[in-house]
Amino acid sequence: MSVSAMFVALQGALTADQDIREEIRKVVQALEQTAREMLTLPQGVHQGAGFQDIPKKCQKAREHFGTVRTQMESLKTKFPADQYYRFHEHWRFVLQRLVFLASFVVYLETETLVTREAVAEILGIEADRERGFHLDIEDYLSGVLTLASELARLAVNSVTAGDYSRPLRISTFINELDSGFRLLNLKNDSLRKRYDGLKYDVKKIEEVVYDLSIRGLNKEATGGAGGEK
Amino acid sequence: MKCPGQLKKKTPKKTQTNTQKTHQQQNLKELESWELEPDRAAGSGGFRKRKHDNFPHGQRREEKENVNPSSPLMTSFKSFQLELDTRHDKYERLVKLSRDITIESKRTIFLLHRYISAPNGEEVLNESEVKLDAVRRKIKQVAQELIGEDMYQFHRAISPGLQEYIEAVSFQYFIKTRSLISIEEINKQLVFTAEDREETTNMTSTSQDKQPHTWSLKVTPVDYLLGVADLTGELMRLCISSVGNGDIDTPFELSQFLRQIYDGFTFIGNTGPYEVSKKLYTLKQSLAKVENACYTLKVRGSEIPKHMLADVFSTKTELIDQEEGLS
Numbered sequence: 192m193s194v195s196a197m198f199v200a201l202q203g204a205l206t207a208d209q210d211i212r213e214e215i216r217k218v219v220q221a222l223e224q225t226a227r228e229m230l231t232l233p234q235g236v237h238q239g240a241g242f243q244d245i246p247k248k249c250q251k252a253r254e255h256f257g258t259v260r261t262q263m264e265s266l267k268t269k270f271p272a273d274q275y276y277r278f279h280e281h282w283r284f285v286l287q288r289l290v291f292l293a294s295f296v297v298y299l300e301t302e303t304l305v306t307r308e309a310v311a312e313i314l315g316i317e318a319d320r321e322r323g324f325h326l327d328i329e330d331y332l333s334g335v336l337t338l339a340s341e342l343a344r345l346a347v348n349s350v351t352a353g354d355y356s357r358p359l360r361i362s363t364f365i366n367e368l369d370s371g372f373r374l375l376n377l378k379n380d381s382l383r384k385r386y387d388g389l390k391y392d393v394k395k396i397e398e399v400v401y402d403l404s405i406r407g408l409n410k411e412a413t414g415g416a417g418g419e420k
Numbered sequence: 421m422k423c424p425g426q427l428k429k430k431t432p433k434k435t436q437t438n439t440q441k442t443h444q445q446q447n448l449k450e451l452e453s454w455e456l457e458p459d460r461a462a463g464s465g466g467f468r469k470r471k472h473d474n475f476p477h478g479q480r481r482e483e484k485e486n487v488n489p490s491s492p493l494m495t496s497f498k499s500f501q502l503e504l505d506t507r508h509d510k511y512e513r514l515v516k517l518s519r520d521i522t523i524e525s526k527r528t529i530f531l532l533h534r535y536i537s538a539p540n541g542e543e544v545l546n547e548s549e550v551k552l553d554a555v556r557r558k559i560k561q562v563a564q565e566l567i568g569e570d571m572y573q574f575h576r577a578i579s580p581g582l583q584e585y586i587e588a589v590s591f592q593y594f595i596k597t598r599s600l601i602s603i604e605e606i607n608k609q610l611v612f613t614a615e616d617r618e619e620t621t622n623m624t625s626t627s628q629d630k631q632p633h634t635w636s637l638k639v640t641p642v643d644y645l646l647g648v649a650d651l652t653g654e655l656m657r658l659c660i661s662s663v664g665n666g667d668i669d670t671p672f673e674l675s676q677f678l679r680q681i682y683d684g685f686t687f688i689g690n691t692g693p694y695e696v697s698k699k700l701y702t703l704k705q706s707l708a709k710v711e712n713a714c715y716t717l718k719v720r721g722s723e724i725p726k727h728m729l730a731d732v733f734s735t736k737t738e739l740i741d742q743e744e745g746l747s
Contacts, residue, residue, distance in 0.1 A: 194680040194681060197602050198685070200603075205642075206691055209691060275570055275572075275573075276570045277575075328507075332500065372497070374494075374501045376501065
């Protein structure tokens with residue numbers, strides 16, 4: 192085979208690779224759009240009135256996951272199934288965001304941490320690598336860490352809205368989450384950097400709980416409006 | 421209210437919870453005086469822990485202090501720990517293998533450079549073959565690690581080693597055949613069977629019908645390109661040193677060959693990833709050096725007797741080597 196013929200073949204391979212990437216990028220962009228739209232929904236809970244209709248907000252968000260699932264289906268068709276990690280970088284970010292959204296919605300509904308299997312199901316993908324397009328463990332954990340920051344915010348805002356019992360529950364939850372993450376031996380990678388932020392979330396929530404405890408506000412779980420002195 | 425916040429940082433978690441509990445019972449007046457002396461408070465907090473030991477524990481504290489190790493969350497995190505550790509271990513093993521491959525490949529290349537000057541060329545070639553076989557055994561280990569895995573997940577760990585191997589193998593191939601090894605040829609050599617002895621005989625048949633006990637490692641086009649780009653640097657050295665040895669045909673042959681590769685790379689241009697385009701610049705420099713050598717050879721070669729050429733170029737070689745050292 193002549194040198195030039197070899198390079199023509201190589202160029203063909205590279206172009207094919209780029210075409211696949213282009214296709215993936217398109218779908219990922221659509222996914223990102225959906226994720227952005229969804230993000231506004233649970234954001235509503237931070238507003239004073241939002242605490243009342245959490246179930247309704249979750250319901251709405253759940254509907255959007257249908258769109259996500261169809262988009263995921265189309266993403267799966269864009270590349271050979273056994274080359275997930277070759278193109279991983281393209282959807283990593285949006286997948287983490289979607290994991291966060293799913294875990295946030297599930298938390299608001301049940302106040303528990305969504306399992307990897309459950310997230311995968313919500314997003315219409317697999318939890319196991321063997322079974323196809325799956326949720327990488329690091330992406331799942333990253334999404335969960337985003338949830339932690341969001342809950343720190345929620346703790347602050349629920350106090351503002353006069354809900355004094357929620358921060359206590361969040362605190363319990365986040366403490367368990369923190370001890371869970373402590374079990375992991377993380378390498379010096381992006382996940383580790385995200386994890387390093389968790390302690391600030393824990394601290395923030397503890398401060399909220401402290402402020403409530405010091406004033407005895409955690410006793411009146413339903414909370415009167417005149418709680419602050 | 422800033423003060424307690426600062427205090428909190430210093431005191432360990434356990435005390436915090438207790439101070440929280442304790443202070444619920446205190447009236448605000450006492451609290452304010454406590455705020456002024458954070459150090460004492462920290463101590464007294466710890467003290468009061470015991471004093472108020474019969475204080476009815478809130479449900480919250482119970483959960484916080486002894487996070488149930490068998491809760492679903494903790495169980496799943498334990499499995500995550502295992503999964504992440506396995507993955508990281510595998511990655512590290514591959515990095516190590518990759519490094520070994522790099523070192524052995526580099527040695528092979530140095531060995532091959534001696535081929536030109538050594539009188540017993542065949543022997544050196546055989547030796548290089550032995551060395552490359554050793555490298556291939558390492559790559560086999562890599563392939564074994566990657567059984568059932570997505571190769572691209574660990575690609576970053578093994579890519580440097582593979583590139584170096586491609587460089588060595590293509591260099592040897594060039595010395596033997598004066599042509600460029602194809603990516604198919606490289607991949608063919610990286611099909612492994614469970615039994616080493618059968619490797620040569622089974623090679624063609626196994627690559628077609630995949631038996632369960634054969635596995636292969638496929639070099640990606642990008643790895644191949646980067647390896648070949650490195651090869652050109654070696655060829656440039658080969659060119660200069662062969663001139664030094666009084667061999668006047670090799671430089672012209674090499675410049676021809678390098679030009680072909682350069683053309684190939686320009687054809688690919690920036691369709692490839694960033695690394696490929698980056699190598700293009702180095703390639704261009706190597707080519708220019710070889711071309712300059714050819715030029716000098718042509719111009720001066722006509723006027724200098726052949727047996728003195730070596731002297732002319734031995735000074736030239738130094739010059740180029742120096743340049744290379746700088747770049």
